[in-house]
Structure formats: structure tokens, C-alpha cells
Amino acid sequence: MVSVLPRAGGRRALLAAAAALVxxxxxxxWLLPLGGPPAPGGPLTLSTGVRSGVYARYGELLKQDxxxxxxxxxxxxxxSAGSLDNLSQxxxxxxxxxxxxxxAVAEQQRLKPREAARLxxxxxxxxxxxxxxxRADSPVGSAKDLGKLRVGVGADGSGVQLITRRLVAAAxxxxxxxxxxxxxxxxRMPKLLEDGKLDAFFWSGGLPTSAVQQVARRLPVxxxxxxxxxxxxxxxxxxxxxxxxxxxxxxxxPRVQKGQAIKTIxxxxxxxxxxxxxxxxxxAITRTVIRSRDRIGTEVHAAQKVDLRTAVFTDPLPLHxxxxxxxxxxxx
Numbered sequence: 001m002v003s004v005l006p007r008a009g010g011r012r013a014l015l016a017a018a019a020a021l022v023x024x025x026x027x028x029x030w031l032l033p034l035g036g037p038p039a040p041g042g043p044l045t046l047s048t049g050v051r052s053g054v055y056a057r058y059g060e061l062l063k064q065d066x067x068x069x070x071x072x073x074x075x076x077x078x079x080s081a082g083s084l085d086n087l088s089q090x091x092x093x094x095x096x097x098x099x100x101x102x103x104a105v106a107e108q109q110r111l112k113p114r115e116a117a118r119l120x121x122x123x124x125x126x127x128x129x130x131x132x133x134x135r136a137d138s139p140v141g142s143a144k145d146l147g148k149l150r151v152g153v154g155a156d157g158s159g160v161q162l163i164t165r166r167l168v169a170a171a172x173x174x175x176x177x178x179x180x181x182x183x184x185x186x187x188r189m190p191k192l193l194e195d196g197k198l199d200a201f202f203w204s205g206g207l208p209t210s211a212v213q214q215v216a217r218r219l220p221v222x223x224x225x226x227x228x229x230x231x232x233x234x235x236x237x238x239x240x241x242x243x244x245x246x247x248x249x250x251x252x253x254p255r256v257q258k259g260q261a262i263k264t265i266x267x268x269x270x271x272x273x274x275x276x277x278x279x280x281x282x283x284a285i286t287r288t289v290i291r292s293r294d295r296i297g298t299e300v301h302a303a304q305k306v307d308l309r310t311a312v313f314t315d316p317l318p319l320h321x322x323x324x325x326x327x328x329x330x331x332x
Contacts, residue, residue: 044075086100103240121317122289123314126303126305129252206269246265283326
């Protein structure tokens with residue numbers, strides 16, 4: 001059998017085709033992301049809180065960093081009544097991520113166990129401090145003195161009202177009969193106090209809360225200690241185990257505290273999602289939450305407490321798989 005050698009022109013054509021394939025491969029290698037799935041994209045709703053609260057401002061600042069880190073994700077913020085409302089937004093699918101206090105999550109687990117079973121945590125954020133605000137000349141020295149008074153207790157569906165109900169009971173008062181409960185949020189309570197339509201109001205939030213700072217500029221107010229209620233609060237059972245003794249530092253509200261620290265209670269905030277969320281997206285969001293601490297903390301001082309070492313302590317929720325992957329990847 002006689003072998004036929006390829007012509008020179010055919011050989012050049014084969015070499016040119018091979019070179020073109022190599023060039024195409026290099027181009028694809030350059031354009032496509034290296035390793036792993038493509039970057040997340042699409043709409044995402046984060047449920048926060050009332051417009052003048054810390055949740056809302058934290059959400060606004062986090063959205064800016066998410067826009068930088070995840071440009072294909074369209075982050076939308078949703079205002080709400082607070083923690084319990086946020087958990088309902090997750091359950092209904094109206095939000096994919098939300099901020100909620102640990103005690104509100106535990107309450108959801110108790111009242112709606114099937115819905116709550118799908119909840120997962122991304123991170124422990126910062127602590128909310130319980131604040132009882134009165135006029136500077138008020139005779140109230142403890143929550144035990146609130147009987148027969150008009151008290152702002154937080155809107156229905158808020159974490160504020162959840163804690164307030166327990167604090168009022170710890171003070172030996174009946175929420176429905178011994179106080180005149182005014183069920184509004186931090187967006188309305190300061191003005192009502194200023195107008196003489198409230199005698200006191202409860203607020204649970206990061207330090208400082210701008211609405212409290214603002215009313216203090218217009219009206220002499222005072223913060224009432226709540227530390228004396230902690231033993232009775234814990235006697236209410238396991239649902240109150242998420243509350244701890246805390247001290248509002250003297251510089252939280254310098255105009256109000258005048259150099260005095262205030263004993264109170266605190267509860268952790270969690271960034272919450274559900275087990276339906278994509279692990280790649282959840283990992284990326286968790287990474288941004290941790291890495292954005294310093295920038296957000298310049299405006300929301302409470303966010304300075306977000307820390308990689310404590311973010312994994314999300315009791316009573318397990319970590320989402322995507323969040324767990326992030327924390328594992330950050331281990332030394």
C-alpha cells in the first residue's frame with residue numbers, strides 16, 4: 001500500500017485551525033469565572049424595620065456594599081414593623097433575607113414550628129438594648145412605676161412589643177389592664193412623648209438610635225434602668241433565655257445620660273434566611289456582611305460589634321449551609 005503525504009497547503013490549514021482552537025480556548029478561559037458556579041443574580045428582598053430605626057439604616061448601608069460585591073443581584077429593601085413581622089415576610093416568601101432578634105425567632109419556633117423549621121441564620125449581628133424613655137422630670141424610676149400611665153409599647157408584630165410584654169409582666173403589671181398600651185413604633189413614639197400624649201415609651205435597638213437622639217435635642221428626657229427586672233424576666237421560663245444583663249455605656253446618648261451608664265437588658269440580632277436560599281448566594285451575602293463591618297460601623301455604631309468570631313453563635317437557629325461554608329473558608 002502506498003501512503004499519500006498531505007499537501008503543504010493542507011498541513012498549513014490544519015495548523016491554522018488548531019491555533020484558532022487554542023486561541024478560542026484561551027479567550028473562554030479569560031472571560032469565564034475561574035472555578036465554581038457563575039455569580040448569583042436576580043432580585044432579592046431584605047426585610048428590615050421601621051424607617052427611623054437601626055434595622056432600616058443598617059439595611060440601606062448593607063445594600064450599598066452588596067451592590068458592589070454582587071452587581072448582578074438586585075437588592076430591594078422592605079420596611080416592616082420589626083422582628084416578628086420580618087419572620088412572617090420570610091415565611092410568606094415576600095422577603096428572602098431579614099433581620100430579627102433571637103427571642104423573636106424563638107417565639108416563632110414556639111408558635112409556628114412548621115414555618116420556623118425552615119429558618120436558617122447567616123450571622124449574629126449586633127445586640128439590641130432595651131430602652132425605657134421618659135421625660136426628664138418624670139417620677140418613673142423603674143418599669144414597676146408605669147401603672148396607669150400611657151406607655152408606647154411598639155407596633156404589633158414588632159420585637160419591641162414582644163420584649164415589652166415580658167418586661168411589664170416582670171415588673172408585676174398586667175399589660176392589658178395596668179398600663180395604657182399605645183401600640184406604635186419608634187417612628188411615632190418620640191413625637192407622642194414630646195406632645196404629652198405618652199408618659200413613657202419602650203424601644204429595643206442598637207446604640208445609639210437616631211430617633212432617641214433627635215427627641216433628646218428637642219425635649220429633656222431620661223433613660224430608666226431596667227436591670228432590676230432581669231431575675232423576674234428569667235423566671236418566666238426558657239423563652240426568656242436570650243435576654244442578658246447589659247449596660248448602656250455613658251456615651252451612648254451623652255445629652256441624655258450625662259456621664260451615667262444605665263443598666264438594662266440586651267438581645268442578639270440575627271441575619272435570617274430560609275433553607276430555600278441558594279448556598280452560593282448566601283455565602284456571598286454572609287461574606288459581605290462580615291467584611292462591611294467597618295464601613296457600616298462609621299454610621300451605624302452598633303454594627304461595629306459584628307465580628308467573625310461571634311457571628312457563628314446564632315442560637316436558636318442553625319447556620320445556613322452557605323454561611324457555614326464561608327466561616328469554614330475563613331478559618332486560619
